[in-house]
Amino acid sequence: MTSPTEREFAEFDSNSVWNEVYQRLKNEASLTTLGDEFSTKLARDPDNRRKNRYRDVSPYDHSRVVLSGDNNYINASLLKVPDASRQYILTQGPLEHTMCDFWQMTWEQNTKAVVMLNRVIEKGALKCAQYWPLGSNYGYEDEMYFPECGLRVTLITEQDFQHFSLRSLELEHMESGEKREVLHFHYTTWPDFGVPSSPDAFLHFLHSVRQTNSLAPDVGPAIVHCSAGIGRSGTFCLVDSCLVMVEKEGTMDNINVRESLIRMRSFRMGLIQTADQLRFSYLAIIQGAQAILKGSGLESLQTQNCSEGVPPPPPQRTSSLQPPAKPKTMPSALQLLSALDENEDPPALPPKKNSPLQRQSGFSGWDGEMATDDDLTDDDEDDEEFDKLIDRDEDKENIGDNVIAADSDSESDSEMQRAQVRQRIREQRKQETMQKIKEMKDKQRRSERWRPYKSFFTPSVYFGIAVLVGIAGVVVYRYML
Structure with a gap:
C-alpha cells in the first residue's frame, strides 16, 4: 500500500502541476510569516x-544566529525541526569580508561539519569566497x-569522490x-537553481554526512550553505529531516512534505527555490x-553502480587534534573514508518526458536569488567559456575511461590508471578555477576603484559640460572675429 507522500508525488507528476503546487506552497508560507515576529x-x-550577499535574502530576527562581540550580525539562521530532533544552521556562502564571521560562528556553535552545496564559481560569477585553504598540493597555503x-x-x-569532496580541517583558537x-x-x-544528477547520488552524499554523526542532536548544529543558503540548502534539510522521521516512526504515513517545508520557512525565508x-x-x-x-538503509545506495573508485585513504596524520567529544559515535574523517565503498555511483535519473519542468526557467518569482550589481559580470563570452570549462569535466572523465578500458590488460591496472586520469583532471580544474577567481577579483577591484567617480558623471553633469563647451566655443569664435 502506497503512502500519502507517494500518492501525492504520483498525482503531481502525472498531471504536471509542480509549478502550481510550488506556487501555492509559497503563498501559504508567506501567510504564515506575516507579522512583527518575522x-x-x-x-x-x-x-x-x-554583510548580505543578496538583497532579498535576509535572516529573520527571531531565528538569526547571534555572534559574540559588539557587531554580532551574520546572515545565518538556526533551523529547528523538533519532530526529527534536528538543528541546522543555514547561511549564505561567505563573502570575502565575512569569512572571519563564518569561522567565528563555526567555533562558537561547536559545529562538527560544514556542508557546502555550491561551487565557488558558477556560470562565470563568484558565488562564494574561498574560505578554506586549498593546500600546498595545489601551490597554495595549508x-x-x-x-x-x-x-x-x-x-x-x-579526499575526492565522484560527486563530492571531503576535507578534514583543524580550527584553532589562537x-x-x-x-x-x-x-x-x-x-x-x-x-545553481537545479537538482542533483540522481537521488541515489544525493542520498549517498547525505549518508556520508550522517555517518560522521555530524547531524546528531548531541553535537553542535551543522552549517549548511549554498550561495544564498535557501535553495539547495533547504532541499538538503527537508530531505534529511523527513527521512529521520521515517526512521523514528517506521512508516511514511505520517510524513507531510509540504507542511514540513512551510514550518521550515518560518525559520528562514525562501527555502527551496524552484518547482524542480x-x-x-x-x-x-x-x-x-x-x-x-x-x-x-541509506548505506545500501552507495553500493550501486559508480563511475569512480575511491582512492585509498591518505596517510595517518599527527595527533595534534583534540579527540571528538564522543569518540565511540563520532568517527574521524579517515575512518569515514575507509568505510565508504569503492564501487561506482548510480546512473543519472532519466528526465521526465514532456514535463514543463524541463523547460522551466531558473528563476521562480520572489524566491529567486537576486544578485546585487557587484555579483554580476559584464563579459558573457567569459561566462560561456568558463561554463564549458567546468561542465566538460564529466566528458573528460568519460573519455579517460574509454581510453583506459581499451588499453588496459587487467581490471586492477584499469582502476589505478582511471584514478590517475581523474586526479590530473581535478588538479587542472582547480588550477584553472583559481586563475579565473583571480581574474574576476582583479576586475572587481578595478570596478570598485572606478565606482566613487561614477557619481560625478550624471546627466546633469554632462549637460553642464556641454553648456560650458558651447560658451567657450562662442567666446573663441568672437575673439577670432
Missing part, C-alpha cells in the same frame, strides 16, 4: 547590509589566519590554543524512505 530589521540595518576573531584554519586531509576538527563536505555537482527542487525533494524522500523501510 521581521528582518537587523539584516536591513546600514551597518549590516554589506593555513588561513583570521586575526579579527583569533582563529586559524588548517587543511589536514582532502588565544587558548584549543583545536577542533571540522569536516568539510563539499557537494560539487549540484547546479520541490519535485526532487519528494523523489529523494520516497527513494530514501523505501531503502530505510526495507531494512537496508
Whole structure:
C-alpha cells in the first residue's frame, strides 16, 4: 500500500502541476510569516547590509544566529525541526569580508561539519569566497589566519569522490590554543537553481554526512550553505529531516512534505527555490524512505553502480587534534573514508518526458536569488567559456575511461590508471578555477576603484559640460572675429 507522500508525488507528476503546487506552497508560507515576529530589521540595518550577499535574502530576527562581540550580525539562521530532533544552521556562502564571521560562528556553535552545496564559481560569477585553504598540493597555503576573531584554519586531509569532496580541517583558537576538527563536505555537482544528477547520488552524499554523526542532536548544529543558503540548502534539510522521521516512526504515513517545508520557512525565508527542487525533494524522500523501510538503509545506495573508485585513504596524520567529544559515535574523517565503498555511483535519473519542468526557467518569482550589481559580470563570452570549462569535466572523465578500458590488460591496472586520469583532471580544474577567481577579483577591484567617480558623471553633469563647451566655443569664435 502506497503512502500519502507517494500518492501525492504520483498525482503531481502525472498531471504536471509542480509549478502550481510550488506556487501555492509559497503563498501559504508567506501567510504564515506575516507579522512583527518575522521581521528582518537587523539584516536591513546600514551597518549590516554589506554583510548580505543578496538583497532579498535576509535572516529573520527571531531565528538569526547571534555572534559574540559588539557587531554580532551574520546572515545565518538556526533551523529547528523538533519532530526529527534536528538543528541546522543555514547561511549564505561567505563573502570575502565575512569569512572571519563564518569561522567565528563555526567555533562558537561547536559545529562538527560544514556542508557546502555550491561551487565557488558558477556560470562565470563568484558565488562564494574561498574560505578554506586549498593546500600546498595545489601551490597554495595549508593555513588561513583570521586575526579579527583569533582563529586559524588548517587543511589536514582532502579526499575526492565522484560527486563530492571531503576535507578534514583543524580550527584553532589562537588565544587558548584549543583545536577542533571540522569536516568539510563539499557537494560539487549540484547546479545553481537545479537538482542533483540522481537521488541515489544525493542520498549517498547525505549518508556520508550522517555517518560522521555530524547531524546528531548531541553535537553542535551543522552549517549548511549554498550561495544564498535557501535553495539547495533547504532541499538538503527537508530531505534529511523527513527521512529521520521515517526512521523514528517506521512508516511514511505520517510524513507531510509540504507542511514540513512551510514550518521550515518560518525559520528562514525562501527555502527551496524552484518547482524542480520541490519535485526532487519528494523523489529523494520516497527513494530514501523505501531503502530505510526495507531494512537496508541509506548505506545500501552507495553500493550501486559508480563511475569512480575511491582512492585509498591518505596517510595517518599527527595527533595534534583534540579527540571528538564522543569518540565511540563520532568517527574521524579517515575512518569515514575507509568505510565508504569503492564501487561506482548510480546512473543519472532519466528526465521526465514532456514535463514543463524541463523547460522551466531558473528563476521562480520572489524566491529567486537576486544578485546585487557587484555579483554580476559584464563579459558573457567569459561566462560561456568558463561554463564549458567546468561542465566538460564529466566528458573528460568519460573519455579517460574509454581510453583506459581499451588499453588496459587487467581490471586492477584499469582502476589505478582511471584514478590517475581523474586526479590530473581535478588538479587542472582547480588550477584553472583559481586563475579565473583571480581574474574576476582583479576586475572587481578595478570596478570598485572606478565606482566613487561614477557619481560625478550624471546627466546633469554632462549637460553642464556641454553648456560650458558651447560658451567657450562662442567666446573663441568672437575673439577670432
